Amino acid sequence: MGAQLRTIRRRIATTRSMAKITRAQELIASSRIVKAQQRVRESGPYARQITRAISALVSHNVGVGHPLLTERTDSKRAAVLIITSDRGFAGGYNANVIREAEGLMTMLREQGKEPVPYIVGRKGVGWYRFREREFAGDWTGFSDNPRFENAEAIGRTLVREFEKPADEGGLAEIHVVYTEFVSMLTQTAQVRRLLPLEIEESEQAPEEQTQGVLPAYEFEPSADSVLDALLPNYIESRIWHMLLQAAASEHAQRRRAMKSATDNANDVIENLTRIANQARQAEITQEISEIVGGANALAESSAGSE
Amino acid sequence: MAKLHVELVSPEREIWAGEADMVVAKTIEGEMGIMPGHAPVLGLLVDGSVVRIKPADESETISAMVSGGFFSVASDEVSVLAEYAELGGEIDLDAARAEYERVSGLEGEEAAVAQRRARARLRAAGQEV
Numbered sequence: 018m019g020a021q022l023r024t025i026r027r028r029i030a031t032t033r034s035m036a037k038i039t040r041a042q043e044l045i046a047s048s049r050i051v052k053a054q055q056r057v058r059e060s061g062p063y064a065r066q067i068t069r070a071i072s073a074l075v076s077h078n079v080g081v082g083h084p085l086l087t088e089r090t091d092s093k094r095a096a097v098l099i100i101t102s103d104r105g106f107a108g109g110y111n112a113n114v115i116r117e118a119e120g121l122m123t124m125l126r127e128q129g130k131e132p133v134p135y136i137v138g139r140k141g142v143g144w145y146r147f148r149e150r151e152f153a154g155d156w157t158g159f160s161d162n163p164r165f166e167n168a169e170a171i172g173r174t175l176v177r178e179f180e181k182p183a184d185e186g187g188l189a190e191i192h193v194v195y196t197e198f199v200s201m202l203t204q205t206a207q208v209r210r211l212l213p214l215e216i217e218e219s220e221q222a223p224e225e226q227t228q229g230v231l232p233a234y235e236f237e238p239s240a241d242s243v244l245d246a247l248l249p250n251y252i253e254s255r256i257w258h259m260l261l262q263a264a265a266s267e268h269a270q271r272r273r274a275m276k277s278a279t280d281n282a283n284d285v286i287e288n289l290t291r292i293a294n295q296a297r298q299a300e301i302t303q304e305i306s307e308i309v310g311g312a313n314a315l316a317e318s319s320a321g322s323e
Numbered sequence: 324m325a326k327l328h329v330e331l332v333s334p335e336r337e338i339w340a341g342e343a344d345m346v347v348a349k350t351i352e353g354e355m356g357i358m359p360g361h362a363p364v365l366g367l368l369v370d371g372s373v374v375r376i377k378p379a380d381e382s383e384t385i386s387a388m389v390s391g392g393f394f395s396v397a398s399d400e401v402s403v404l405a406e407y408a409e410l411g412g413e414i415d416l417d418a419a420r421a422e423y424e425r426v427s428g429l430e431g432e433e434a435a436v437a438q439r440r441a442r443a444r445l446r447a448a449g450q451e452v
Contacts, residue, residue: 066402
């Protein structure tokens with residue numbers, strides 16, 4: 018066998034095993050999207066109810082001047098929570114989120130604020146470490162299958178930082194960059210401001226409009242203590258929602274990336290097979306012409322001797 | 324007679340939803356029984372307490388252990404939003420009992436919460452503590 022043919026055969030074998038891996042990844046991701054979407058749905062009732070309760074409180078004018086609801090002027094620090102994935106193989110998923118976050122941070126700097134990054138997911142952490150950039154905190158190890166405890170931990174940390182006085186590094190704003198799962202085919206990187214809360218936004222929640230006037234609630238034990246307890250819960254629920262959306266998006270993008278990788282590998286295999294066949298035929302042709310040439314030469318030499 | 328529409332949800336999932344005659348929940352100021360026609364209320368739940376729901380179809384009372392969260396009542400709709408909740412029927416009795424034994428000897432503020440939760444878990448599962 019010719020040397021060229023052997024190298025081509027080896028490349029075909031390599032590509033084929035790679036295609037098997039990417040195909041397996043694709044199948045795993047597609048089975049997980051369904052589950053991730055279901056979790057997004059299951060988190061719906063809680064998010065809806067807590068939004069309603071907050072709107073009810075605010076419509077009673079409770080908590081005007083509550084620290085989590087007012088703009089701070091004493092601090093210039095703005096936290097940016099970047100939700101990336103733990104693993105790669107997901108196409109432009111992380112690149113898109115990080116690009117969006119960079120844009121947001123440039124904008125914040127132009128407004129004279131000081132962005133403070135917080136990162137979810139190993140890929141984002143790796144990106145920052147490689148560039149030797151500072152970040153204030155990170156959480157890793159759950160991006161493809163988050164638990165509520167994770168959202169709780171993130172929410173608590175951010176709220177604690179937010180409530181600190183300005184000279185200890187209190188935050189004036191908290192933004193989140195995550196990937197919204199629009200549909201199976203579309204996932205877009207989004208920027209949301211988490212704190213101070215924008216109350217208009219919560220009142221625009223779709224269910225709210227049909228609800229009409231909110232009932233005149235009594236509060237147990239008191240309106241202020243209910244609001245105090247509710248706001249952190251609300252923030253955790255928002256972060257939870259974003260983590261779930263990001264997880265669903267991650268799986269969808271990984272599925273697509275792995276599908277195109279598999280398709281690509283199959284194309285490569287097809288091309289290489291053609292080249293290999295050509296090389297094999299060229300070899301056979303050459304061998305035949307060598308044999309024929311040799312036989313002719315023998316016949317001529319023996320004819321000449323007679 | 325009017326019925327209550329009850330939803331018991333945690334951030335991760337909806338735990339129970341349906342029609343009920345009465346809901347009993349414990350706030351910081353004491354237990355509250357909610358029946359149809361109750362005035363609108365928003366109340367905080369005690370971390371580590373039991374919520375009881377008496378379903379409208381006369382079936383057995385549903386008990387759930389909740390930790391943290393709140394409930395809201397408005398026009399015969401009751402929503403219980405717990406940060407963490409477990410239905411009595413889903414609780415592993417042996418594990419709950421072992422947990423109770425483990426934390427009951429501890430002292431301090433965190434231990435008090437853990438003890439309340441462990442006790443609520445056992446009570447939700449129908450045990451006397």
